[in-house]
Structure formats: structure tokens, C-alpha cells
Amino acid sequence: MAESSRAPAARPLSPHLQIYRPMLTMMMSIVHRITGFGLYFGTLILAWWLLAAASGPNGYGKFEGFAGSLIGRLIFFGYTWALIHHMLGGIRHLIWDTGRGFGPSEREWLAAAGLVGSVAITVLLWIVGLLAMGGPR
Amino acid sequence: MSEASARHIRTPLARVRGRGTARSGTTHFWRQRLTAIANIPLTIAAVVIIATLLGRNQAAAAQILGAPLVAIIMLLFIASITAHMRLGMQVIIEDYVHDEFAKLVLLMANTFFCIAVALASAYGILKLSFGV
Numbered sequence: 001m002a003e004s005s006r007a008p009a010a011r012p013l014s015p016h017l018q019i020y021r022p023m024l025t026m027m028m029s030i031v032h033r034i035t036g037f038g039l040y041f042g043t044l045i046l047a048w049w050l051l052a053a054a055s056g057p058n059g060y061g062k063f064e065g066f067a068g069s070l071i072g073r074l075i076f077f078g079y080t081w082a083l084i085h086h087m088l089g090g091i092r093h094l095i096w097d098t099g100r101g102f103g104p105s106e107r108e109w110l111a112a113a114g115l116v117g118s119v120a121i122t123v124l125l126w127i128v129g130l131l132a133m134g135g136p137r
Numbered sequence: 138m139s140e141a142s143a144r145h146i147r148t149p150l151a152r153v154r155g156r157g158t159a160r161s162g163t164t165h166f167w168r169q170r171l172t173a174i175a176n177i178p179l180t181i182a183a184v185v186i187i188a189t190l191l192g193r194n195q196a197a198a199a200q201i202l203g204a205p206l207v208a209i210i211m212l213l214f215i216a217s218i219t220a221h222m223r224l225g226m227q228v229i230i231e232d233y234v235h236d237e238f239a240k241l242v243l244l245m246a247n248t249f250f251c252i253a254v255a256l257a258s259a260y261g262i263l264k265l266s267f268g269v
Contacts, residue, residue, distance in 0.1 A: 008165050033236065036192050036226075036229075037229060043254045046254075047258045047261070050211075050257075050258045050261030050262055052261075053195060053198045054262075055263040060195035087176070090177075091177070094173065125184070125188070128188065129188055129191050132188060
């Protein structure tokens with residue numbers, strides 16, 4: 001073939017995400033990354049909490065004011081769900097790492113279990129947490 | 138093909154071993170899994186610890202967090218999650234940021250952020266443990 005100075009031919013590119021019908025396993029994979037991204041920045045709150053506890057009653061009071069506010073509770077609820085969802089998703093990926101669970105029904109079942117499990121465990125943790133807060137100190 | 142391979146004395150395996158574009162082989166993959174597995178029991182333990190602190194005042198929280206076993210679990214938890222999240226964010230940056238300079242800056246910022254969060258959290262726990 002002779003060398004030429006033509007611009008590269010417009011070759012067909014492999015299809016990307018937007019041409020696929022959304023599927024559960026695909027959505028769970030995307031959400032796994034999004035929850036990981038959120039958890040990353042949420043560690044700032046963890047650091048704040050620990051430093052507030054170490055700083056004394058005033059600093060801890062400020063943190064408690066944030067944690068007890070509506071926006072604080074919404075963030076913590078979302079954070080709890082993201083944490084559990086990412087953990088269950090991680091366990092699913094660890095199962096897949098062993099080569100198991102790739103069958104058509106198995107992978108769907110694993111993905112659905114992760115989704116249902118994350119919501120159920122989050123709600124359960126919050127019921128226990130709110131009961132603990134309302135109970136004796 | 139045959140001409141290209143004839144010019145190399147090293148076998149294809151030797152050229153590939155321990156390499157890849159990052160020159161680190163499977164290190165990233167392995168550490169990501171290692172910290173993922175460590176995260177499971179440590180996160181469960183941390184959630185239990187946090188649950189016991191709900192609604193308690195600073196003095197009680199400080200006392201519980203400063204207890205040796207609780208402090209050690211929290212330190213392990215922080216070490217594992219910050220190492221894990223650094224690896225995860227690295228992949229996100231490499232996937233979506235294609236400008237070489239911006240990528241370099243963000244990869245550095247990622248490392249700085251994770252180490253800063255880890256040390257700030259560890260400082261809080263150690264301060265409570267040592268009571269200074």
C-alpha cells in the first residue's frame with residue numbers, strides 16, 4: 001500500500017453506552033461508581049466528626065447541630081445507603097472475581113439482591129439508630 | 138511480526154511481566170481487592186461503633202472512641218477505606234480525564250486528599266486515645 005497524505009478514513013467506532021438498553025447489571029455498575037465517588041467526599045464528614053470529638057464539647061456541639069438538622073439527616077441517610085450499596089456491590093464483584101455468578105439468571109439475581117439488600121439494610125439500620133437515639137442515654 | 142520478535146532477545150513474557158501502561162502490573166488490581174476485603178469487616182465494625190455513639194454527648198463519645206480496641210478498629214478502618222478510595226478515584230480520573238496535564242494534577246490532588254483525610258481522622262482518634 002502506498003503512503004498517502006489523506007486524512008484517516010472515518011472508521012466505524014465500537015458502540016458505546018448510549019446504544020444499549022438500560023439493564024439492571026449495567027445500572028448497578030454505574031451506581032457502584034457513583035456511590036464510590038460520593039463516599040469518597042463523605043469521608044470529610046467522618047474526619048470532621050472525629051476531629052470534633054477530639055476538640056471538645058463546643059466543636060462536637062457544632063457537629064451535632066449539623067448531624068441533627070434536616071439536611072444533615074438527609075446526607076447521612078444517603079451516605080448510609082451509598083455505603084451499604086457499595087459494600088454489597090463490592091461483594092458481588094468479589095464473587096465475580098472468582099469466576100462464579102456469571103450465568104444469565106445468577107448475575108441478575110445477584111444485582112437485584114444487592115439493590116433490595118441495600119435498601120432493606122439501610123432502612124433497618126436507621127430504625128435501630130433512631131430507636132437508640134430515642135431510648136435511654 | 139516475525140521480524141519484530143527476532144530483534145528482541147527477551148521473551149514476550151519477560152517484556153510483559155510486571156508491566157502494563159502504569160509499569161506496575163497487577164499491583165493496583167490486587168491492592169484494590171485487598172482493601173475491599175478488609176473494608177467489609179472494618180466497615181461493619183465502624184457502623185456498630187458509630188451506632189453506639191448516636192445521641193451521646195462529647196464526653197461519652199470521647200471516652201468510647203478513645204478506648205484501645207475501638208480506637209484501633211477505627212484506625213484500621215480509616216487506613217483501609219482511604220487506601221481503597223484513592224485507588225477507586227484514580228480509576229475514575231483515568232477513565233474520564235484525557236488531558237495529560239489535568240490528569241496529572243487530579244491524580245496528585247487525589248493522593249493529597251486521601252492522605253489528608255486519613256491523617257486528620259487518625260489525629261482525632263489518637264488525640265482521644267492518648268488524652269492530650
